[in-house]
Amino acid sequence: MKIGVLGGDGYCGWATALHLSAQGHTVAVVDNFVRRQWDHELGVQTLTPIRTMPERLRAWKQASGLSIDSYTGDICDYEFLAEFMRDFEPEAVVHFAEQRSAPFSMIDRKHAVGTQTNNVVGTLNLLFALKEFEPDCHLIKLGTMGEYGTPNIDIEEGYITIEHNGRKDVLPFPKQPGSFYHLSKVHDSHNIMFACRIWGLRATDLNQGVVYGTVTRETEMNEALINRFDYDEVFGTVLNRFCAQAAVGHPLTVYGKGGQTRGFLDIRDTVRCIELACLNPAQRGECRVYNQFTEQFSVLDLAQLVRTAAKELGLTVQIDHLPDPRVESEHHYYNAKHSKLIDLGLKPHYLSDALLDSLVNIAIRYKDGIDPSMFLPRVNWRSAVNDRKKTQDAAAAGMVSF
Ligand code: NAD
Ligand code: USQ
Numbered sequence: 001m002k003i004g005v006l007g008g009d010g011y012c013g014w015a016t017a018l019h020l021s022a023q024g025h026t027v028a029v030v031d032n033f034v035r036r037q038w039d040h041e042l043g044v045q046t047l048t049p050i051r052t053m054p055e056r057l058r059a060w061k062q063a064s065g066l067s068i069d070s071y072t073g074d075i076c077d078y079e080f081l082a083e084f085m086r087d088f089e090p091e092a093v094v095h096f097a098e099q100r101s102a103p104f105s106m107i108d109r110k111h112a113v114g115t116q117t118n119n120v121v122g123t124l125n126l127l128f129a130l131k132e133f134e135p136d137c138h139l140i141k142l143g144t145m146g147e148y149g150t151p152n153i154d155i156e157e158g159y160i161t162i163e164h165n166g167r168k169d170v171l172p173f174p175k176q177p178g179s180f181y182h183l184s185k186v187h188d189s190h191n192i193m194f195a196c197r198i199w200g201l202r203a204t205d206l207n208q209g210v211v212y213g214t215v216t217r218e219t220e221m222n223e224a225l226i227n228r229f230d231y232d233e234v235f236g237t238v239l240n241r242f243c244a245q246a247a248v249g250h251p252l253t254v255y256g257k258g259g260q261t262r263g264f265l266d267i268r269d270t271v272r273c274i275e276l277a278c279l280n281p282a283q284r285g286e287c288r289v290y291n292q293f294t295e296q297f298s299v300l301d302l303a304q305l306v307r308t309a310a311k312e313l314g315l316t317v318q319i320d321h322l323p324d325p326r327v328e329s330e331h332h333y334y335n336a337k338h339s340k341l342i343d344l345g346l347k348p349h350y351l352s353d354a355l356l357d358s359l360v361n362i363a364i365r366y367k368d369g370i371d372p373s374m375f376l377p378r379v380n381w382r383s384a385v386n387d388r389k390k391t392q393d394a395a396a397a398g399m400v401s402f
Helices: 011-022 034-042 053-064 078-088 109-133 180-199 238-247 267-279 299-312 351-365 389-396
Strands: 002-006 026-031 069-072 092-095 138-144 159-164 167-172 202-208 210-212 252-255 261-266 287-292 295-298 319-322
Touching (some): 002 078, 011 267, 026 078, 053 069, 078 109, 092 267, 109 138, 109 180, 138 180, 180 202, 180 287, 238 252, 238 299, 238 351, 252 299, 261 351, 267 287, 299 319, 299 351
Parallel strands (some): 002 026, 002 092, 026 069, 092 138, 210 261
Antiparallel strands (some): 159 167, 261 295
C-alpha cells in the first residue's frame, strides 16, 4: 500500500514509518519538525541522540535497501497538504502530527490555544484534503485513551449502547478529558465522525494509551535509526521518567497517591496496531474506534515495577509522592475494553518483558546525558500562567512558535 505517515519524525511516527516500509509498503513521512523546535524552546531534549531526517532516511536506505519519501511542511498549511495528497496519492494516511503533551497544553493560554489550533486545524485540513483529493483513502488517526477520562463505569471502544426512557441507541462514549491537549483529541474525534457521516470518508480512530519503550526491530538495525526517549516533565511520559530517575538514583516522582490508572503499550505494539489498521480498512462512511493499549497499571504499580527491575541491576530506588500538579482522580475505578485489535491479530508484548531491555537499560546506557533538573514538575493545572523560566527565556528570545 502507499501509506503517508504524518508526524513521521516523531516518537510513534518514526518507528511506524520504518515498520511499514520494512513490511513492503511504499511510505512517505510528512513533518514540519515543530516538535524539535518545542524541545528547544523548553530547553529539553531526548536522552537518545536522534538524527536529522535526511540522516535517518540515508541510514534506513543503507540498513534495509529501502527508500522512504519525505515531505517537509505544516499540515495546518492547506496548500502544502493538498500538494502532498496530489503528489503521493496515499491509500492510507496515518495521522500522528499533533502537539501531544498534556503539560505543554497547560503551561498558559498561548500553549493551550497553540495546541488546539495545531491539532484541530491540522486534522480538519486533512479531512478536507481527503474529501477533495483521495476520498477512498483510509484515515488512521491517533486519538488517546485520555479522551474518556476515568468514569465510574467500564469504558467501551468508542461507542456505548444506551437505553433511555424506553428507547435505545448506540452513541459515542461520553468524554471527560483531563487537559487542553486531551480535549483537542475529543474535538478531532467529533470532526472525524462528522466527516465520515457527511462525505463517506473511511476512518479508524485509535484511542492509544501511554506508549513506552524505545526499541523496535527496525530501529535496532543501526544506531542512526534510534528513536527518541523523553524524560522531562513536559514530554517525558511516566514510565520513561521513572526509568531515567532510577538510572541516576533520583527518587521516582509519583504524583499524589499514585492510584491514577492508565492503559499502556509497548512501541512495538503501536507499530503493529497501525499496520493491522492499514491492512483492515474501515468501510466508506464508517468511523471505527479501537482502544489501543495492552495492559493497565496504576502509577504506583509502575513505580514498584521499576524499583524491582532496577534492584536486579544493583540499583536502589526510592519512591516519592509529590503533590499532584494535575487535576485528576488519584484513586478511581478503571476498566477499559481493548479487544478489537487483538481480534485483528495483535500479539501483545508485555511490560514485564520490556522493562529492562527497552527502558531501564537504555536509560542506563545514556545516563550521562540525564539532567535531573528535568524531573520536578513545574506545570500546574490549577494555574493559568505557569512560571516555566526556560519557556519565558525562550519567548523573550523570540523563539516560541505560538
Ligand atoms: P511526537 O511529538 O514525538 O511526534 C509528533 C510529530 O508530529 C513531531 O515530529 C512533530 O514535529 C509533528 N507535527 C506536529 N504538528 C505538526 C504539524 N502541524 N504539521 C506537521 N508535523 C507536525 O509525538 P508522539 O509521541 O509520536 O505522538 C504521536 C501521536 O500519537 C500524537 O497525536 C499523540 O497524541 C498520539 N499518542 C501518543 C502517545 C504516546 O504515549 N506518545 C499515546 C497516545 C497517543
Ligand atoms: N505521572 C506521575 N509522575 C510523573 C509523570 C506522570 O505520577 O513523573 C502521572 C500523571 O499524573 C498521570 C499519569 O502518570 O496520571 C500519566 O502521565 P503521562 O505524562 O505519562 O501521560 P499523559 O499525560 O496521559 O500523556 C501521554 C502522552 C499523550 C497520550 C497519553 C495517553 O504524552 O500523547 O495521549 O499519554 S493517555 O494517558 O491514555 O491519554
